[in-house]
Amino acid sequence: MDLLWQTAVNATYAASYMALIAVGLVMIFGVMGVINFAHGELYMLGAYCVVFLYAQETFPFLLAVAAGLVFVGFVGVIMERTMFRPLRDNPLGGLIASIGFLLILQTLAVFGFGRRMGHVPPSTQGKIEMFGAVLTYQRLFVVVAAILLLAALWVFLKRSKFGRALRACAQDAEAASLQGISMNQTARVAMFIGAALAGVAGALTAPLVSPTPYIGHSIIVTAFIIIIVGGVGSLEGAVIAAVIYAFVHTFVTTFFDGVIANIVGLALMLAVLVTRPTGLFGARERA
Amino acid sequence: MPTAGPAGSIRRAVWRLRLVFLFAILAALPYLLSYSQQEIAVLLVINVLLVCSYRLLTLTGEWSLGHVVIMGVGAYASALLAKQFGVPVPLSMLLGGCMAAAIAALLSFPLFRMKGFYFLIGSFAAGEIIRLIWKRFTDPFGGPKGLKRIDPFPNIETGFLSIDFYEPVNYYFLSLVIVSASLFVLYRVERSRIGLTFHAIHWQDRLAESVGVDTFRYRTLAFVIASFFAGIAGGLYAHYVGAVNPTRFSVDQMVYVLVWAVVGGTTTLHGPILGVVVLTVINEIVLRALGLDTARPLIYGAILILSVLYLPNGLESLGPRLRARWRLWRSGPAAGGGELA
Numbered sequence: 001m002d003l004l005w006q007t008a009v010n011a012t013y014a015a016s017y018m019a020l021i022a023v024g025l026v027m028i029f030g031v032m033g034v035i036n037f038a039h040g041e042l043y044m045l046g047a048y049c050v051v052f053l054y055a056q057e058t059f060p061f062l063l064a065v066a067a068g069l070v071f072v073g074f075v076g077v078i079m080e081r082t083m084f085r086p087l088r089d090n091p092l093g094g095l096i097a098s099i100g101f102l103l104i105l106q107t108l109a110v111f112g113f114g115r116r117m118g119h120v121p122p123s124t125q126g127k128i129e130m131f132g133a134v135l136t137y138q139r140l141f142v143v144v145a146a147i148l149l150l151a152a153l154w155v156f157l158k159r160s161k162f163g164r165a166l167r168a169c170a171q172d173a174e175a176a177s178l179q180g181i182s183m184n185q186t187a188r189v190a191m192f193i194g195a196a197l198a199g200v201a202g203a204l205t206a207p208l209v210s211p212t213p214y215i216g217h218s219i220i221v222t223a224f225i226i227i228i229v230g231g232v233g234s235l236e237g238a239v240i241a242a243v244i245y246a247f248v249h250t251f252v253t254t255f256f257d258g259v260i261a262n263i264v265g266l267a268l269m270l271a272v273l274v275t276r277p278t279g280l281f282g283a284r285e286r287a
Numbered sequence: 288m289p290t291a292g293p294a295g296s297i298r299r300a301v302w303r304l305r306l307v308f309l310f311a312i313l314a315a316l317p318y319l320l321s322y323s324q325q326e327i328a329v330l331l332v333i334n335v336l337l338v339c340s341y342r343l344l345t346l347t348g349e350w351s352l353g354h355v356v357i358m359g360v361g362a363y364a365s366a367l368l369a370k371q372f373g374v375p376v377p378l379s380m381l382l383g384g385c386m387a388a389a390i391a392a393l394l395s396f397p398l399f400r401m402k403g404f405y406f407l408i409g410s411f412a413a414g415e416i417i418r419l420i421w422k423r424f425t426d427p428f429g430g431p432k433g434l435k436r437i438d439p440f441p442n443i444e445t446g447f448l449s450i451d452f453y454e455p456v457n458y459y460f461l462s463l464v465i466v467s468a469s470l471f472v473l474y475r476v477e478r479s480r481i482g483l484t485f486h487a488i489h490w491q492d493r494l495a496e497s498v499g500v501d502t503f504r505y506r507t508l509a510f511v512i513a514s515f516f517a518g519i520a521g522g523l524y525a526h527y528v529g530a531v532n533p534t535r536f537s538v539d540q541m542v543y544v545l546v547w548a549v550v551g552g553t554t555t556l557h558g559p560i561l562g563v564v565v566l567t568v569i570n571e572i573v574l575r576a577l578g579l580d581t582a583r584p585l586i587y588g589a590i591l592i593l594s595v596l597y598l599p600n601g602l603e604s605l606g607p608r609l610r611a612r613w614r615l616w617r618s619g620p621a622a623g624g625g626e627l628a
Contacts (some may be wrong), residue, residue: 035404086596091404092350093595096549099542100595103588110581217538221415224408232404259423266412266419273409274397 002132007254008247013139015246016146017201021219022226022238023150024197028076030170030233031190034084034094038102039223040216041109042195046072046202047211048109051118054206061123065145065203072199073192080191085184102216109213117210142204149200150239153193157235166190170233221262222249225269231279240281313463317456325455327571331564332462333523336469338547338559340516343473345553346482347509348489349406352541353394353414354517359536360417361387361518362525366437367427369526376440380522387518388511390417395507411538422533433532440526462523469516474556476512485509546587550594552601561602566590 021043028036036042049068053059059067083097126137157163168176169186177183202211209215222245230241245265252261272279317325341354365383368374374382394413401409421428428434440452440461452458476482487495488502496502525531551562566587574583598605 035407083592083596090595090599092549093599095407096545097592097595099545100588100591103542103584103591107582107585107588224411228405228408257423259419263416263419263423266416270397270409270412270416273405273412274400277401277405 005133011250019242024194027194040220042198043202046199050206068203073196076195237281352411356414358521361521365522384518388515391514552603558603
């Protein structure tokens with residue numbers, strides 16, 4: 001019973017940072033129609049912000065996380081301006097360019113920090129225990145931050161004028177620009193938010209995962225599974241799918257092993273693709 | 288397309304002459320290279336087959352992320368047949384290709400319910416599942432360490448002729464023969480009615496369907512043929528290197544195939560070949576000589592981004608573009624500065 005609770009707690013933690021990553025990827029795809037293959041590397045970049053500012057330069061942890069969020073967000077803006085904007089009507093080109101960008105980010109991380117795992121000391125030692133399950137403050141941090149950030153994003157998208165413009169662009173870019181919404185500005189903001197969410201996920205989890213320059217690979221695979229299961233283009237779907245995937249993956253890892261869990265996750269995605277290509281929560285077709 | 292008549296026959300003769308010239312260069316090439324460069328040349332020839340078979344699939348408009356895994360299916364199948372069942376190696380390679388084709392036929396049922404982006408992701412998932420199965424099941428796949436000491440290609444020992452395929456030069460010629468034959472088949476397939484149908488499906492799939500083309504079957508056919516030749520490439524690789532492991536067929540390797548195809552261009556058969564040859568030469572010889580070993584992925588990435596931005600139709604479009612510009616410049620220097628699409 002304790003193990004069951006503990007696994008559920010672990011899954012909740014996994015779900016929260018996966019949701020941040022997947023929602024960012026969906027934002028980028030929704031507004032620009034481009035698959036950002038470098039999304040896992042944006043996560044990696046956020047983690048290395050914490051390695052550099054917190055572990056090496058000993059700034060406060062929260063400051064390092066905030067810096068990671070802003071820095072990675074601006075990297076996203078650079079990606080939008082230099083690659084995704086010129087390639088707006090060439091989705092395959094955008095995908096290929098993001099693969100190129102991924103290789104560049106990986107190499108820069110190797111230059112800056114080496115191939116080996118970066119070690120980040122935990123920022124707090126505290127933990128809470130409930131029903132025999134342990135939740136460290138470090139993990140609790142991630143869960144709370146994810147809930148706050150996603151709630152803020154939800155309010156921004158549904159209540160603010162700019163959020164409405166952003167959703168309009170995701171629905172129909174042409175009609176939105178006819179209404180006087182600037183496509184470039186919207187894409188820039190969407191890219192900033194999408195990248196910043198991946199960056200903050202990396203920054204928050206850096207003390208828990210020991211980042212390497214190649215960590216992005218497993219992240220992007222997970223993110224793809226989540227956005228497919230949730231329905232490409234659906235933010236709520238991405239959050240729900242992150243929870244489903246995290247629970248399935250964590251439980252299978254605990255009771256079988258990690259490789260089997262990856263196979264199950266991929267099979268889940270394939271099953272969704274075959275039976276309901278628009279995902280469990282996506283309503284509209286988007287080719 | 289060579290046309291009938293005297294002009295056509297001259298063009299055909301010129302074309303044949305060019306081909307003879309090309310083969311003469313390819314035959315002389317290994318003797319101009321160092322031992323390690325010869326080894327790279329063998330892998331390059333194998334990669335030519337890999338990327339050209341990939342192009343056949345892209346003719347129907349679908350971009351897969353599982354092609355390298357399919358190559359791995361051929362490699363694993365051929366290696367296991369030779370190791371565990373004692374199948375003679377040339378036959379095991381052929382059976383490896385058939386195995387890859389069979390797996391592709393099986394995968395086509397779920398995968399070709401999807402198109403475009405969904406197919407891309409679906410093929411990635413399917414490939415990754417196969418790769419994880421190799422990694423998870425030590426018996427018979429050898430787990431994360433893969434298979435080692437795979438039987439080499441048998442040496443030819445007759446009275447007056449003895450060829451040792453452990454030598455890269457000899458394996459180079461073996462691969463060259465097999466790959467050239469395969470490319471010829473791929474070329475014929477593309478020029479046949481079937482190949483024209485692939486093009487039709489790419490550009491006008493609804494229209495093709497409305498005139499009675501079963502697009503599912505043709506997509507499957509392209510996938511199966513492409514996978515067969517990828518499997519052959521895998522067999523060539525396995526019996527040359529002597530070891531295979533799941534990491535060798537990971538998505539990172541797939542990215543390279545994608546890059547070769549995109550940088551080279553996929554509208555012509557020589558486009559992807561140009562891509563793989565140029566990028567391999569830059570990567571293995573120029574950058575290595577400059578001592579930029581760790582920076583290689585960075586430069587690769589930059590080349591990728593720049594070529595997508597400034598050469599969207601690939602290296603293959605460079606020749607005609609320069610020729611058109613040259614013609615324009617000759618006909619009237621005043622108009623020389625004009626931008627050409």
